[in-house]
Amino acid sequence: MSDIIRRDPRAEWIARNRLHPLHAAMRQQGQTSWMGPNGLIRKTPHGIGFIGPNGLKRIDRSGAQQGTGGKRSSASEVVQLPLQVIEQPAFYIAVVPDMVGGRLSSHDRDLLGLARKLAGEGGAVLAIVFGEHKESAFDTAGVDRLLQVEGDEYEGYAPEQRGLALRAVDGQFVPRHWLLPDSRTGGGELGRRLAASLGERPATRVWQAEGERCIGRAGAGQQDLQRPLARLILAAAECAEPVSETRHEARPVALEGGVARNLPRIEDLGPVAVDPAQIPMAEAEFILSGGNGVRDWDLFHRAAAALGATEGASRVAVDDGHMPRNRQVGATGTWVTARVYLAVGISGAIQHLQGIGACDKVVAVNMDPGCDMIKRADLSVIGDSTAILQALIRLAEEYRQGGARDAA
Numbered sequence: 091m092s093d094i095i096r097r098d099p100r101a102e103w104i105a106r107n108r109l110h111p112l113h114a115a116m117r118q119q120g121q122t123s124w125m126g127p128n129g130l131i132r133k134t135p136h137g138i139g140f141i142g143p144n145g146l147k148r149i150d151r152s153g154a155q156q157g158t159g160g161k162r163s164s165a166s167e168v169v170q171l172p173l174q175v176i177e178q179p180a181f182y183i184a185v186v187p188d189m190v191g192g193r194l195s196s197h198d199r200d201l202l203g204l205a206r207k208l209a210g211e212g213g214a215v216l217a218i219v220f221g222e223h224k225e226s227a228f229d230t231a232g233v234d235r236l237l238q239v240e241g242d243e244y245e246g247y248a249p250e251q252r253g254l255a256l257r258a259v260d261g262q263f264v265p266r267h268w269l270l271p272d273s274r275t276g277g278g279e280l281g282r283r284l285a286a287s288l289g290e291r292p293a294t295r296v297w298q299a300e301g302e303r304c305i306g307r308a309g310a311g312q313q314d315l316q317r318p319l320a321r322l323i324l325a326a327a328e329c330a331e332p333v334s335e336t337r338h339e340a341r342p343v344a345l346e347g348g349v350a351r352n353l354p355r356i357e358d359l360g361p362v363a364v365d366p367a368q369i370p371m372a373e374a375e376f377i378l379s380g381g382n383g384v385r386d387w388d389l390f391h392r393a394a395a396a397l398g399a400t401e402g403a404s405r406v407a408v409d410d411g412h413m414p415r416n417r418q419v420g421a422t423g424t425w426v427t428a429r430v431y432l433a434v435g436i437s438g439a440i441q442h443l444q445g446i447g448a449c450d451k452v453v454a455v456n457m458d459p460g461c462d463m464i465k466r467a468d469l470s471v472i473g474d475s476t477a478i479l480q481a482l483i484r485l486a487e488e489y490r491q492g493g494a495r496d497a498a
Contacts, residue, residue, distance in 0.1 A: 171337040179214035184265035188275045192224035197327045204330035206232040220244040228340040232333035246358035272324035281324045293320035366400045374400035377428045382406045383435020393479040396486040420445035435475045438463030
């Protein structure tokens with residue numbers, strides 16, 4: 091018998107295509123690797139017991155073990171990542187995340203991944219956070235030192251006071267690089283103000299940094315601009331892979347000597363209520379999206395109004411005339427970057443999943459526990475959409491009435 095390994099192109103294609111009807115059956119047969127066209131053995135990262143590049147057994151999040159009626163095997167248990175401790179850093183990479191809602195966003199985690207890349211072996215990543223926060227995973231995001239700057243003067247819109255604090259950080263820690271998200275939620279403006287006060291020329295909209303060079307977007311996003319690696323970098327989303335296979339100390343540090351109090355020239359009048367229906371979906375932070383599983387569209391609209399969400403829809407709902415074409419989410423509609431994406435009655439076609447790939451949290455409501463949207467979601471609710479929307483409206487009204495009573 092010949093020792094030549096024969097390839098099965100059809101089996102390889104099924105193993106790569108998770109939407110193929112036979113994909114699940116092949117997974118159950120234990121096929122987690124196959125030979126690629128260049129003779130390299132390919133592995134699926136969703137395979138049970140898959141070993142990552144650092145030799146760690148990864149967590150199975152594919153949903154292959156759901157609905158089996160038994161307990162999840164040990165392959166799906168959380169792995170304790172190795173702890174990296176840097177006692178005497180050779181230098182610091184300072185990161186100022188946006189922390190929208192008091193938590194690290196996907197953009198912030200990409201930024202910390204870039205900082206970890208620039209820090210290398212001897213450097214430490216210093217994260218500067220203003221005010222109270224709700225984040226508990228700074229260690230797995232790649233933070234070696236955590237500086238929390240507290241005070242009423244930093245609350246709300248206070249770029250001048252925050253700039254003074256960052257100047258104090260620069261004097262105490264002398265970071266090799268400053269990294270801020272080039273975003274409209276604060277990082278872009280604060281980074282440019284800091285660059286002006288430090289006399290640095292910032293590298294903006296950076297999406298790649300290698301060695302002594304960095305590449306940023308230019309020409310309305312149509313061109314790439316390459317320049318020497320700047321000390322102050324304003325990075326775009328997906329500028330680097332977030333940290334995933336190491337755990338860091340996130341040791342608390344403090345500013346020595348405090349920060350001078352700035353006489354504010356800008357008065358923060360607080361947030362202004364905006365009609366969610368007038369917010370473009372590409373800019374919306376909370377989207378309630380409906381699909382073929384929604385039976386009562388009047389109820390859907392009432393739920394969106396009660397929750398204060400921007401409305402979206404799948405292609406099927408748009409084709410059926412339930413929603414206008416400009417509300418279609420997906421690769422053939424609008425790519426969205428919401429902090430919370432609530433999908434009701436959407437099975438999860440590949441084009442729709444592509445369009446919500448940059449959303450921070452996805453919540454799915456569906457009757458089919460095996461659909462692709464349920465597998466993609468961070469939180470899933472299996473049940474009738476009408477009953478769940480009614481419950482959401484009731485809870486939202488009770489929450490508002492309770493807040494009104496507390497204010498009175």
